Amino acid sequence: MKRPFSIPVSFIILGVVCTCVQYYSRIASALSISPIATLNNANQPDASHFAGVSHMSLAQIRLSSAALCTDDTSSNCRERLITLQREVVQDYPVPIPQPNVPALITPDEAVIDYKKYLADNAGSPKLIVFKQLYPRILLNKYGILASNNRALIRYFTEHMLEAHSQDFATLAKALLVIRDDVPAGQYNQWLAVTIREAEAWQLTRQKVLTNLKQTIAQVEASPDFEQKKSRRLNLKFAQKQLEVTTIADDLQALRKLQQPVLQ
Numbered sequence: 001m002k003r004p005f006s007i008p009v010s011f012i013i014l015g016v017v018c019t020c021v022q023y024y025s026r027i028a029s030a031l032s033i034s035p036i037a038t039l040n041n042a043n044q045p046d047a048s049h050f051a052g053v054s055h056m057s058l059a060q061i062r063l064s065s066a067a068l069c070t071d072d073t074s075s076n077c078r079e080r081l082i083t084l085q086r087e088v089v090q091d092y093p094v095p096i097p098q099p100n101v102p103a104l105i106t107p108d109e110a111v112i113d114y115k116k117y118l119a120d121n122a123g124s125p126k127l128i129v130f131k132q133l134y135p136r137i138l139l140n141k142y143g144i145l146a147s148n149n150r151a152l153i154r155y156f157t158e159h160m161l162e163a164h165s166q167d168f169a170t171l172a173k174a175l176l177v178i179r180d181d182v183p184a185g186q187y188n189q190w191l192a193v194t195i196r197e198a199e200a201w202q203l204t205r206q207k208v209l210t211n212l213k214q215t216i217a218q219v220e221a222s223p224d225f226e227q228k229k230s231r232r233l234n235l236k237f238a239q240k241q242l243e244v245t246t247i248a249d250d251l252q253a254l255r256k257l258q259q260p261v262l263q
Contacts, residue, residue, distance in 0.1 A: 057096050057137060057141065058089055058096070058133050058137075060167075061132070061133070061136070061165070061166050061167045062166040062201070063081060063085060063129060063132055063133075063166070064132065064163070064164040064165070064166050064197070065077050065078070065080075065081045066164040066197075067128045067162065067163050067164050068080060068081055068084070068125060068128050080125075081129070084125055084126040084128065084129045085129050087126050087129075088126050088129045088130050088133060089133075091117070093113055093114070093116075093117035093130070093134065094110050094113045094114055094117070094134055094137060094138070095110070095113075096137055096141060097141045097142065103142075107138070107142040107143060107144060107147075110137075110138055110142045111138065111144075111152070114134060114135075114138060117130065117134075118130075127163075128163050129163075130163075131159040131160060131162060131163035131165070132160065132163045132164070132165045132166070132167075135156035135157070135159045135160045135165070136156075136160065136165070136167045136170045138156055139153065139156050139157075139170055139174060140170060144156065145170070145173060145174060145177070150177060150178055150181055151181075153174055153177050153178055154174075154178045154181055154182070156174070157171065157174040157175065157178060160174075161190050161193070161194065164193075164197060166197065166201065168194065168197075168198045168201075168247050168250040168251065168254065169247070169249075169250045171194055171250075171254070172250050172253040172254050172257070173253075175187075175190065175191065175194070175254070175257055176253075176257060179257065188258065191254060191257055191258055194254055195251065195254050195255060195258075198247055198250065198251045198254060199251065201247060202246075202247060202248070202251065205242060205246070205247075208242060209239065209242050209243065212235055212238055212239045212242070213239065215235055216232060216235050216236060216239065219231060219232045219235065220232065
């Protein structure tokens, strides 16, 4: 199901933030990008593949390339990830419920659509992106995480883990629900990987903030500061957004789930 393309002003502003994060986070050991940090040849946000407000939920988490090209942080890997991201967003395989608007389909129908997309695209690398973006939609937007269907919660959680999803808040909640349904060894392995990736993002975030502050200081000290005021404004906005978007609570919740492996 497609939606008419439109780009809200808030979406464009958020794109500026993600561009800064994308630029400064290239030093990270594991590549991850925001869905709205798609860049064109001019190194500017290219949000044309997002369909208005209905797609904003797909722009709330960063994408990981860990399952796509292991240990590869090159521009080629980044471009592949962006291309796959565009394809999945344009496919729009499961309608995304919106606040104060009746859902177009039921949770059961959403699960059917989800599984159909998996079957239709079996073997396609774009499932790496799909499994990062859509399980969280089913779990959160369709209420599956709040249901008693632990088998289905585990199903979507495993897909998120398989694709190295960076939605640590949802993973922490889901892993808590299914803790008694997974062998301790497997469970602790999942936790170890997820915690390591969350810690890596925390480190990258701090490096990004440090670089942003240094760049802002350079701009302010520049002789032609008057001509760079708009750039400083964008950088300050990016800094503020990063300062308030911490995953510290999610990381703490994940660490609390660690348990000894049963012999």
